[in-house]
Amino acid sequence: MVSGLSSRGADGRRLPTAVKIVIAGGFGVGKTTMVGTVSETRPLRTEEVLTDESVGVDDVSGVERKKTTTVAMDFGRITMRDEYVLYLFGTPGQERFWFMWDEVALGALGAVVLADTRRLADCFPSVDYFERRGTPFIVAVNCFEGEQAFDLAEIQTALNLGPNVPVMLCDARSLESCKKVLIDLILHAMKVRGLAPEPQQA
Amino acid sequence: MMPPEDPTQERWPDEPPRPAWHEPAPPPVPPLLDDPSGPMVRPYVMTSGRLEPARGKFDLITLVVAAIPEPDGQLGLGPEHLAILRLTQQVMSVAELTGHLDLPIATVRVMLGDLLDQGLISMQEPEPEADMHDIRLYKAVIDGLRAL
Ligand SMILES: Nc1nc2c(ncn2[C@@H]2O[C@H](COP(=O)(O)OP(=O)(O)OP(=O)(O)O)[C@@H](O)[C@H]2O)c(=O)[nH]1
Numbered sequence A: 001m002v003s004g005l006s007s008r009g010a011d012g013r014r015l016p017t018a019v020k021i022v023i024a025g026g027f028g029v030g031k032t033t034m035v036g037t038v039s040e041t042r043p044l045r046t047e048e049v050l051t052d053e054s055v056g057v058d059d060v061s062g063v064e065r066k067k068t069t070t071v072a073m074d075f076g077r078i079t080m081r082d083e084y085v086l087y088l089f090g091t092p093g094q095e096r097f098w099f100m101w102d103e104v105a106l107g108a109l110g111a112v113v114l115a116d117t118r119r120l121a122d123c124f125p126s127v128d129y130f131e132r133r134g135t136p137f138i139v140a141v142n143c144f145e146g147e148q149a150f151d152l153a154e155i156q157t158a159l160n161l162g163p164n165v166p167v168m169l170c171d172a173r174s175l176e177s178c179k180k181v182l183i184d185l186i187l188h189a190m191k192v193r194g195l196a197p198e199p200q201q202a
Numbered sequence B: 001m002m003p004p005e006d007p008t009q010e011r012w013p014d015e016p017p018r019p020a021w022h023e024p025a026p027p028p029v030p031p032l033l034d035d036p037s038g039p040m041v042r043p044y045v046m047t048s049g050r051l052e053p054a055r056g057k058f059d060l061i062t063l064v065v066a067a068i069p070e071p072d073g074q075l076g077l078g079p080e081h082l083a084i085l086r087l088t089q090q091v092m093s094v095a096e097l098t099g100h101l102d103l104p105i106a107t108v109r110v111m112l113g114d115l116l117d118q119g120l121i122s123m124q125e126p127e128p129e130a131d132m133h134d135i136r137l138y139k140a141v142i143d144g145l146r147a148l
């Protein structure tokens, strides 16, 4: 415990450790769908209310006059053995809310950048963001156009990704597909962080 | 941005699966934002205009649990603080609290700081970024995903 604060509940049991994965990508690319597909509970939504000044709301009187925006993030939960709990956060679609991204990317195990082949460029800002931040990420191409065989190497080039960034196809509505994306992300994150991948079961 | 859509709702049972460390579900929280002046104003009233919690960082995935059983009386607390104590009878992340309470993150953070200050909640901050080299963590996550 870094904070030195109590990490035990009323009954003295140790609290689990929470980890998170970020699901990013352009508008309407399937972020909320992916969160919902894997979440064990109904996905929830967390909101931040912004004012024009974004900070400094210290008296109530002026609040109504300020223009406010709500930034929402959808998130879901998966409970793991060994007292770990995994949260998945779908980033807000609009790129101008970078401060929310910072909050959600800090301490993330890794990120999935969802891409739509019809609008590949939409995922550039997400790719740039995680590259700059050094967050391990993979690109998952959401197959809106059906099970077509996309040339993943071509997408890799189009996105100007390094050869070490995995690119894969997915269907955000399919549990098996989302599981594979997330497991591949974790394996990639281990590699990026210099951890040996788990031994193959023979 | 679309809220999670209705057709998918049957996927989640009314009672979500309870992991070992969960207590029985708390009673539903009464709606908080019934004030006609609307949700834009009330959060700042609840926190008396404060923007930072008195104590604690409260990351989105900081886990919070009540340090006391559900209070009978008011303990001099407002309804929102009491709602947090009710919800955190089972371990819950800050993000989940904001979702259940339908309040902005900043507001919930300030209220959590108050409760922490009074010793009414305990919390577990997530691993700092630098500490993410524990291979057991990755193995547990992979196993958990495989088991879905
Ligand atoms: N065909 C197909 N449709 C999908 C897939 N994933 C999501 N959709 C649909 O695409 C639409 C948008 O998906 P969302 O999950 O809301 O996308 P989002 O990224 O959360 O959107 P914003 O939050 O608005 O940026 C929904 O109607 C989904 O049902 C997919 O893999 N294939």
Ligand SMILES: [Mg+2]
Pocket (backbone or CB within 6 Å): A031, A032, A033, A074, A090, B001, B002
């Ligand atoms: Mg969405």
